[in-house]
Structures are given as C-alpha cells and as structure tokens.
Amino acid sequence: MTASRSSIVHVGIRAASPLAITVGVYLFFAGHSQPGGGFAAGLVLGAVITLRTVTGLQRPTNATGLLSSGIVIVTATAAAPLIWGGTFFDQRVVSVELPVLGTVKSGSALIFDAGVTIIVIGLVIALLDGLSTSEPSAIETDAEGRP
Amino acid sequence: MIPVLLAAHLAGIVGASVAGYRSARAGLLVASIPPAITTIWALGQLNSAPQQAFYELHWVQGLGLSLRFSVDELALLMTILVSGIGVLVFFYSTGYFGSTAGPDARFPSSLLAFSGSMLGLVWADSVWTLFIFWEFTSITSFLLVGYKHVEDSVRIAARRALMITGAGGLSLLAGLLLLVRESNTTILDQISPATGTVGTVAAVLVLIGAATKSAQVPFHVWLPGAMAAPTPVSAYLHSATMVKAGVFLMAVMGPIFANAAVWKTVGAACGIASMLWGGIGALRHRDAKLMLAWGTVSQLGLLVTLFAIGSPKAVFAGIALLLAHALFKATLFLVVGEIDIRTGTRDIAELGGLWRAMPLTCAVATAAGLSMAGAPPLLGFMAKEAALEAVLGLAGAEQLVFSCAVILGSVLTVAYTTRFLITVFGPGPATVVSPPRLAMTAPAAVLSIAGIAGYIFVAAPNRLVSNAAIELNAAATYSLIAWPGLKTAFVVSLAILLVGSLLGLAISRQRVRPTPGSQGADWADAAIDGILTVAPSLTARIQHGSLPVYVVTMTAMAALATIPFLSEIPYLQLDLWNSLIEPFLAIVIVGSAIAGTFVGSRLGAALALGAVGLGMSALFVSYGAPDLALTQLLVETIIVVAFVLGLGRLRQSFPPVDTTWKAARIVIAGAGGIGVTLAIAAASTSPTGTPPLADVSEQAVEEGGGKNLVNVILTDLRALDTLGEVVVLATVAIGILALARINQTEVA
Structure with missing residues (x-):
C-alpha cells in the first residue's frame, strides 16, 4: 500500500476524522426522517477508516468481528419479536423525553439499522484488509532476505 | 401439549448426546424418555377424543408460512406406533450394543432426532410442515444408515438412501406447491380435490415422493442397502416407521387425488410391482x-x-x-x-x-x-x-x-x-x-x-x-x-x-443359493456417480472464471430482455430533458464512460468510472433525490478506493484483446446500453398502474414512525429484503477475506 508520508496529509486527516465521524453519526440518526440512514452512515464511517488506512494512520483488521456482530444484531432484531409472540420483524417504537433534545422517537428499526452500519463498516474493512495484504507480506519476505 | 412434546424431543437429543458421552446405556435411556412421554400422552388422547390436539407457530403469515400441527385419529395411531416402538427400540439397543462397547454418543441422539422428525411428519397439518419434517426424516435416516461410516459399502448405501429419498422429497415439494397454487391454501385439510392436468401432474409428483420413501419399485433399491444400519435402526426406521411415511402420505393425500385417475393406476402399478x-x-x-x-x-x-x-x-x-x-x-x-x-x-x-x-x-x-x-x-x-x-x-x-x-x-x-x-x-x-x-x-x-x-x-x-x-x-x-x-x-x-x-x-x-447381485442398486450408484462427474464438468463449463465472458453474457441477456419493451415507447412524445442541467450532466457521464473505454491504463479507467458515478449522483440531486445521491456518492468513493487498492496487484494497463472479440464486445455493450435506455424510457412513459406512493407514505408514518420514506422502507416495511442484502454483503466481505488469506498462504 502506498502510505503517504506527508505530514500535511496526516494532520489534515487527523483533524478531519472527528468531523467526518460526527457526520456519519448524524446521518445514522437523521436517517429516519431525513436523508441518511444506516447504510450511508456505514459508508461515511468506512470512508474515514479508508482514508486513515490509505495514509498509514491505522491498519484495521477486525472485519470478521464486525461482520459477525452485525449479522447477530440484525437477525436478533428480526427474530426478537417472536419471543414475545409477535411476528418476524415486528417494529417497536419508543418515545423518550430528553432534557435537551426534546422528544426522541426510537424503535427497533434503529437497532436493525445499527447492525446494517456495522456490516457496511466490516465490508469496507474487509475490502481494505483483503486487497492490501499481498504487498506487506511481499515486503516481509524481502526483509527476510528471500528474493 | 404438542410444543411440549416436540421440545422434549429437542431437549432429549441434547441430553442423550451429553449422557451418551458418559455411557452408551445412559444415553439410550435418556433418549427413551421423550418417546415414553409421547406414548403415554397418545394413549391418554385415545380416551379424550374427539377433541384433537392442535398447535400453530406462525412465521410469515402473509405467505402462510407456519409450523402447524394437528393430531387427528390417523396421526394418533402413527404416534403410538412411532413412539411406542421407539421406546422398545431404545431399550433393545441397550442389549444390542452390549455393556462394554456401546454405540457412539451420537447414536441415541440421532435415533431420537429421527423419532421426533417422524412425529412432526405425522402431526403436520400444513404442506410446509409436512415437507420440512419429511426431509428431516430423510436426513436423520442418512445419519443412522451411515452409522458404521468407516466401511465404504455403508457410506455408499447411506448416500444411495439419501439421494433417492431426497430426490423424492423434492418431487413431493413440487407436487405440494401445485396443490397449494390450485387451492390457495397451505393447510392440508383445506386443500380441495385436485382435477385436470394440474391434478394429474401433482398426483404423479406426490406418488414419486411416496414411492421413494416407501421403497416402491423402481425406487426400492435403497432399502436393502439400508440394512447396513445397526439392526435397531432397521427395525425402527426401515420396517415400522420411516418407510411408512410414504404410505401415510398416500393415505392423507388419497381424498385429494380421488378424482385423478393416474393416482390409482400409477400407484397400483407401483404397488403391485413392489409386492x-x-x-x-x-x-x-x-x-x-x-x-x-x-x-x-x-x-x-x-x-x-x-x-x-x-x-x-x-x-x-x-x-x-x-x-x-x-x-x-x-x-x-x-x-x-x-x-x-x-x-x-x-x-x-x-x-x-x-x-x-x-x-x-x-x-x-x-x-x-x-x-x-x-x-x-x-x-x-x-x-x-x-x-x-x-x-x-x-x-x-x-x-x-x-x-x-x-x-x-x-x-x-x-x-x-x-x-x-x-x-x-x-x-x-x-x-x-x-x-x-x-x-x-x-x-x-x-x-x-x-x-x-x-x-x-x-x-x-x-x-x-x-x-x-x-x-x-x-x-x-x-x-x-x-x-x-x-x-x-x-x-x-x-x-x-x-x-x-x-x-x-x-x-x-x-x-x-448363490447370492443374487444387486443390479438395481448398482445402477442407482452409477447414476449418482454420473451426477457427481457431470455436475463439476458442467459447472466448470458455465462457471469458467473468465470475467469478460461473464460480463458479456450478462449484458447480452439484459439487452435481449428489453426487446419486449421496445414497442411500448411513444418515441415521438419523449421529453429529452426537464432542466438544462440534465444535458450537461449527461455529457459528463457519457463522456467519462467513453473515456473509460479508451484509456489504456487501468487506473485511468477506474477514475473515469468514478466520474460516471459522481455524474449520476449529481443527476439524482437534480431530480430531488438527495438520499439516493448521498448513497451513490459514498458508494462511488469506496468503490474507487477499492479499485485503486486492487489495481496494485494487477498489470497497469489492459491486456491486448483480439479484434473479433473486441468487436463483439463493442456490439454487445452498445446493445446493452441502448436496450437499458429504451427499457427505462418504456418504464417511465407507460406505467401499468399507479405507483403505491400514497399508500406507502401513509404506512411509513403510521407503522414505521419515520418521514424518510426510503429509509423506512429499508428498515421496516421491507426489512426482510434488507436483511437478505446485508447477509449478502457480509458473505461477500468474508469471501474477500478468505481469498486474501489463500493468497497469503500461497505467498508464505
């Protein structure tokens, strides 16, 4: 992988990451009534990870963990209503009064969406991890003195 | 009581395998408890009749998908046979396997799993339930026939039994689906008598299912082979219960096919030949x-x-x-x-x-x-x-x-x-x-x-x-x-x-006397082996692994699929654009696409594709679909990055392509592009109904509690689709990781 050694890029991405993460989280919660949603949020957060990976700031490898927990979350949300006698994918909506934000409506769809987000992030990490593995390992073999 | 009994069987399967690791005898005794309870219950039911036990567990109501059980008189008779003989067989097994070298820990639980499946089958009151437990009995039977799996002949016999009864199960499913389609219900009792051609076809399909399970000529060849199983299994599955499943099915389906002449002729021909x-x-x-x-x-x-x-x-x-x-x-x-x-x-x-x-x-x-x-x-x-x-x-x-x-x-x-x-x-x-x-x-x-x-x-x-x-x-x-x-x-x-x-x-x-050869069984095995040789070669032919050929095939098919739409377009009334930004974006998109085909380097082509995507999302914005535009933009970003990462492993430029192949690709690509354009034009100019937008919007706010229609559809109204899609995403991701690991191990 071509990791940029430019400190300007590094600092820029470090500075931009929190902002981008905020945008991702915002998109996730806004999704119910405005543009956004779990898929978009996952892509934004995935893009942050991509930027940081491409510039060598981090090297995420936990794709399988994210993917499996995401699958568990979505299937559990889908199947949970069966336990209390509902049907598959019964939606529960809960309204909560919070001091600053006012009435916050939330439902099991939000948890389902969170699962989608986690899976999308896992997919992006899997892409990064899978597509970038050959080069470092090739370098490692070089370091060991093999041709 | 039905769910309790089925749960007891499930618990018994777990309990028997746990106990079976300690001692074979304990495993067998634990496994005999659920059938014993069931027998006692069934004998009690005899006196409390005519009140039938009934239980239904809904899954998807819209599709009539539910586990539905009802214990009628015939089912009660079968229950007493299945569970009563089951208890005796478990008891017998303690003697058969002796006290020192007992059976594997999995034997009692497999036998109990079969017993539970058989109960589910005879209690089934909907076609889905019937089919599911039908297949369960085939699978558990496979495990039991192949119990002494170290011997080659046993494995072959088990495979033959599974293949024949499994194929029969698929035939049964097809027959049941025809019946469901004709009478619009999945409940066995309510299926109306089948008539006409559909009735005939369904009768033959169901008969094949029954004949494979009940070892009728010409499908009987698996039964003698299944004698490779331990004798308790043969006594239980291959005489008293499982082979009766086909006969039971015929008994239950008899009234439905009373009008289909083929039911009587083919069924009787099969039966007499077997007899x-x-x-x-x-x-x-x-x-x-x-x-x-x-x-x-x-x-x-x-x-x-x-x-x-x-x-x-x-x-x-x-x-x-x-x-x-x-x-x-x-x-x-x-x-x-x-x-x-x-x-x-x-x-x-x-x-x-x-x-x-x-x-x-x-x-x-x-x-x-x-x-x-x-x-x-x-x-x-x-x-x-x-x-x-x-x-x-x-x-x-x-x-x-x-x-x-x-x-x-x-x-x-x-x-x-x-x-x-x-x-x-x-x-x-x-x-x-x-x-x-x-x-x-x-x-x-x-x-x-x-x-x-x-x-x-x-x-x-x-x-x-x-x-x-x-x-x-x-x-x-x-x-x-x-x-x-x-x-x-x-x-x-x-x-x-x-x-x-x-x-x-x-x-x-x-x-x-000389032992007769088993020609029928040999033919069945030859057929199975034939499938096993033909299937990979066929797969290798269709799934040849050449990416360009896949893409060309898919594009050509897409182009052909649009032909029926061509006559439905009012060509003279087409509006070319709504606002002036559209032709501008179109030029950007088409230009980038054309550039992508001419660029020699792969990196350039990837970037050109990215430009196409960005143009598309701009087009979405101009149509007032910010949600779509946002998603498209983000997806494009990730795809371009993935492309660039992936390109690191490939040659920098495209390999040369010979002229005829290139010409064919150009023609098909052009046809695909034109076809899709015309299909979209047809779809947007002559809709066949009013879009259900108003209904869905109302439903979204009421049921989904959200105002973003797209997202409510995704996470609530059509959440099952989304579930399927994310599972696909996760599978793809795992596939990517697995491929990368193969490569790593090869490098190492």
Whole structure:
C-alpha cells in the first residue's frame, strides 16, 4: 500500500476524522426522517477508516468481528419479536423525553439499522484488509532476505 | 401439549448426546424418555377424543408460512406406533450394543432426532410442515444408515438412501406447491380435490415422493442397502416407521387425488410391482435381514396398492395392515438382530436348529411370522382378511387384476415367511449361541404379544383402525372381524396359506443359493456417480472464471430482455430533458464512460468510472433525490478506493484483446446500453398502474414512525429484503477475506 508520508496529509486527516465521524453519526440518526440512514452512515464511517488506512494512520483488521456482530444484531432484531409472540420483524417504537433534545422517537428499526452500519463498516474493512495484504507480506519476505 | 412434546424431543437429543458421552446405556435411556412421554400422552388422547390436539407457530403469515400441527385419529395411531416402538427400540439397543462397547454418543441422539422428525411428519397439518419434517426424516435416516461410516459399502448405501429419498422429497415439494397454487391454501385439510392436468401432474409428483420413501419399485433399491444400519435402526426406521411415511402420505393425500385417475393406476402399478418383486427378492436372498427387508418392500407394495385403490374397504384394510405390519415386522427385525448378536451370523446357510437353543425367541418369531403370513389367531390375519375382502369386493377388470395380484403377493409372503422360520429355527445343525440377553428378547416379545392380544381383545385395535379409516373416508365404517366363517375371503385365505407354505417348504430345502447381485442398486450408484462427474464438468463449463465472458453474457441477456419493451415507447412524445442541467450532466457521464473505454491504463479507467458515478449522483440531486445521491456518492468513493487498492496487484494497463472479440464486445455493450435506455424510457412513459406512493407514505408514518420514506422502507416495511442484502454483503466481505488469506498462504 502506498502510505503517504506527508505530514500535511496526516494532520489534515487527523483533524478531519472527528468531523467526518460526527457526520456519519448524524446521518445514522437523521436517517429516519431525513436523508441518511444506516447504510450511508456505514459508508461515511468506512470512508474515514479508508482514508486513515490509505495514509498509514491505522491498519484495521477486525472485519470478521464486525461482520459477525452485525449479522447477530440484525437477525436478533428480526427474530426478537417472536419471543414475545409477535411476528418476524415486528417494529417497536419508543418515545423518550430528553432534557435537551426534546422528544426522541426510537424503535427497533434503529437497532436493525445499527447492525446494517456495522456490516457496511466490516465490508469496507474487509475490502481494505483483503486487497492490501499481498504487498506487506511481499515486503516481509524481502526483509527476510528471500528474493 | 404438542410444543411440549416436540421440545422434549429437542431437549432429549441434547441430553442423550451429553449422557451418551458418559455411557452408551445412559444415553439410550435418556433418549427413551421423550418417546415414553409421547406414548403415554397418545394413549391418554385415545380416551379424550374427539377433541384433537392442535398447535400453530406462525412465521410469515402473509405467505402462510407456519409450523402447524394437528393430531387427528390417523396421526394418533402413527404416534403410538412411532413412539411406542421407539421406546422398545431404545431399550433393545441397550442389549444390542452390549455393556462394554456401546454405540457412539451420537447414536441415541440421532435415533431420537429421527423419532421426533417422524412425529412432526405425522402431526403436520400444513404442506410446509409436512415437507420440512419429511426431509428431516430423510436426513436423520442418512445419519443412522451411515452409522458404521468407516466401511465404504455403508457410506455408499447411506448416500444411495439419501439421494433417492431426497430426490423424492423434492418431487413431493413440487407436487405440494401445485396443490397449494390450485387451492390457495397451505393447510392440508383445506386443500380441495385436485382435477385436470394440474391434478394429474401433482398426483404423479406426490406418488414419486411416496414411492421413494416407501421403497416402491423402481425406487426400492435403497432399502436393502439400508440394512447396513445397526439392526435397531432397521427395525425402527426401515420396517415400522420411516418407510411408512410414504404410505401415510398416500393415505392423507388419497381424498385429494380421488378424482385423478393416474393416482390409482400409477400407484397400483407401483404397488403391485413392489409386492411381487419384493416377495421374489425375499425368496432369493440368504441373509435373514435382507429377506425381511425385501419382505418389507413387498408388504409396503400391498399397502400402497390398497391406498391407491382408495375404496372405503381398501382404506380400512390399509390402515389395519399398517398397524399389523409395524408390529410383526419390527418384531422379526429385532429377532434377527438378537440372532445376529448371539450367533454371529445372519446367513441362513449357517443358521439352523435355533428352536432348541433360543426357545423364547423362536416362539416370539413364530407368532410374528404367522401374523405376517396372515394366519389366525393374530392381528395380521384380520388385516389380511380385510385386504382380501377389499380387492374381492371390486368389480370387473379391477377385481380380476387386483385380486390376482394380492393373492399372488400373499402366496409369496407366506412362502418367504415359511422359508425364514424353517431355515432359521427349524431342523438342521444347531448353531452355537451365546447366553440370552433379556434386553433384546423382551421388546420383541412385547411387540409379538401385542399382535396376539390385538386378535383376542379385538376392540382396542378396532377402535384405532376404524376411527382413522372413517376420518379418511367417511364411508369406511367397517370393523375388524376375528372369525369371519366360511366366506369367500376366508377360503381364499386358507388356500393362500396352504399353497404358500408348500412353496416355502420346497424352497427352504435349498439352503445354499448363490447370492443374487444387486443390479438395481448398482445402477442407482452409477447414476449418482454420473451426477457427481457431470455436475463439476458442467459447472466448470458455465462457471469458467473468465470475467469478460461473464460480463458479456450478462449484458447480452439484459439487452435481449428489453426487446419486449421496445414497442411500448411513444418515441415521438419523449421529453429529452426537464432542466438544462440534465444535458450537461449527461455529457459528463457519457463522456467519462467513453473515456473509460479508451484509456489504456487501468487506473485511468477506474477514475473515469468514478466520474460516471459522481455524474449520476449529481443527476439524482437534480431530480430531488438527495438520499439516493448521498448513497451513490459514498458508494462511488469506496468503490474507487477499492479499485485503486486492487489495481496494485494487477498489470497497469489492459491486456491486448483480439479484434473479433473486441468487436463483439463493442456490439454487445452498445446493445446493452441502448436496450437499458429504451427499457427505462418504456418504464417511465407507460406505467401499468399507479405507483403505491400514497399508500406507502401513509404506512411509513403510521407503522414505521419515520418521514424518510426510503429509509423506512429499508428498515421496516421491507426489512426482510434488507436483511437478505446485508447477509449478502457480509458473505461477500468474508469471501474477500478468505481469498486474501489463500493468497497469503500461497505467498508464505
């Protein structure tokens, strides 16, 4: 992988990451009534990870963990209503009064969406991890003195 | 109670495998608890009838997908057989496997899993439930047949059994789907009688399912092979219960196919062929267990014939025989298992004189054998009488054909029964036997005594049989007759016994006979092997791995698929654009796309594609679809990054392509592009209905509680689709990781 050694890029991405993460989280919660949603949020957060990976700031490898927990979350949300006698994918909506934000409506769809987000992030990490593995390992073999 | 019993079976499966690791005996005893509870419950139900037990677990109501059980009279009879014989078989297994070298820990739980599946099958009240448990019995049976899996021949036999019954299951599914489509219900009781071509096709498909499961000619070849299983399994699955599933299905489906002529003709042809060929097979073999297995094919043939005839008397006789056969055939298998364990052989050439060494076993076997032959005073006699009366009571050519077939089949039955009893227990050099095992003799004795008691206390079996028969056919108001007097059927019956036993005696003199080959089984195996060779080569041809060919194929198909739309476009009324930004964006998109095809480097092409995507999302914005635009933008970003990362592994420029192939690709790509454009034009200019936008919006706010329609659809209204999609995403991701790891290990 071509990791940029430019400190300007590094600092820029470090500075931009929190902002981008905020945008991702915002998109996730806004999704119910405005543009956004779990898929978009996952892509934004995935893009942050991509930027940081491409510039060598981090090297995420936990794709399988994210993917499996995401699958568990979505299937559990889908199947949970069966336990209390509902049907598959019964939606529960809960309204909560919070001091600053006012009435916050939330439902099991939000948890389902969170699962989608986690899976999308896992997919992006899997892409990064899978597509970038050959080069470092090739370098490692070089370091060991093999041709 | 139904969910409790099924849950008890599930818990028992777990419990039996846990206990089985400690001691085989403990595993078997734990596994016998759920069937014992079920038997007691079923016997209790006999008195509390006519109130039927019913249970339904909904899954997807819109599709009628639910697990639906209802225990009617026939199901109750089957329950008593399945669970009652089950308990005895578990008890028998403790003796069969001995105390030192017990069975694997998985044996008790597999057997219990089968028992539970069989219960689910007989209780099923919806086609889905029926099919699911039908397949469960095939799979658990596969595990049990292949129990001694270290031997090649056992694995082949298990595979053959699974393939044949599994294929039959698919045929059954197709038949059931046709029925569901015709009568618009998935509930078995409510399916209307099938008529016309659909009825005929469905009847044949269901018959194939029943014939594979009940080992009917020409699908019978798996049953003798399945004798590779331990004898308790053979006694339980391959005589008393699983092979009865096909007959049970025919009994249940009989009223539905009453109008389909093919049900009677094909079913009876199958049944008669099996009855005769099975009887001949039983006379040819030397292995006592195989003799019984072929006898089972023959008996099942008679059952299938009776249910194919479907007259009230035939249905009644069929159910009586179903009960009698389960009792005597299970007994005989258990006896053969005991002989096998105590003498070390099942070959009748080596056996003989066992009446002296194993007197109790001999008595048990004789009582069961006479019941099988249809001799009084036994349950089998009354059942056989009813069957004879049923076929003699038909009219015209039917009477002639069916009577001859049943009489001939019965003569063969008497003959192989005589041969079995004489060669094993009769005169001859006494075989050396090991000490008796009570755990093995007792269950066989219980079943055998049940056959005698059923004759003496005729009211009890009569209640079971006649209630079940009336339920299937309201006109079947008959009862079992212990002593009919000198009626035609009885005289015929005596003649059958006389001729059959003489034939059996004659054949049993010739103790050592060449073992017949199993050509049918060889053909079945050859067919399975053929599938296994053809499938990979076919797959290799279709899934050749050439990415350009895949893309070209898909594009060509997409282009062809748009042809029907071409006539629906009002070409002269097309608006080219709504606002001036659109032609501008179109130029950007088309320009980038064309540039992508001309660029020599792969990186350039990836960036050009990115530009296409960005143009598309701008187009979405101009149409007022910010959600779509946002998603498109983000997806494009990630795709371009992935492309760039992936390109690091490839050559920088595209490999050269020869001219004809290139020309073909250009033509197909052009056709695809034009076709899709025209299809979109057709879709947007001549809609075939009003978009359900208003309904969906209302539903979204009310049910989903959100105002972003797209997202509410994704996470709530059509959440099942989304679930499927994210599972695909996760699978793709895991695939990427796996591919990368293969590469890593190769590099290392």
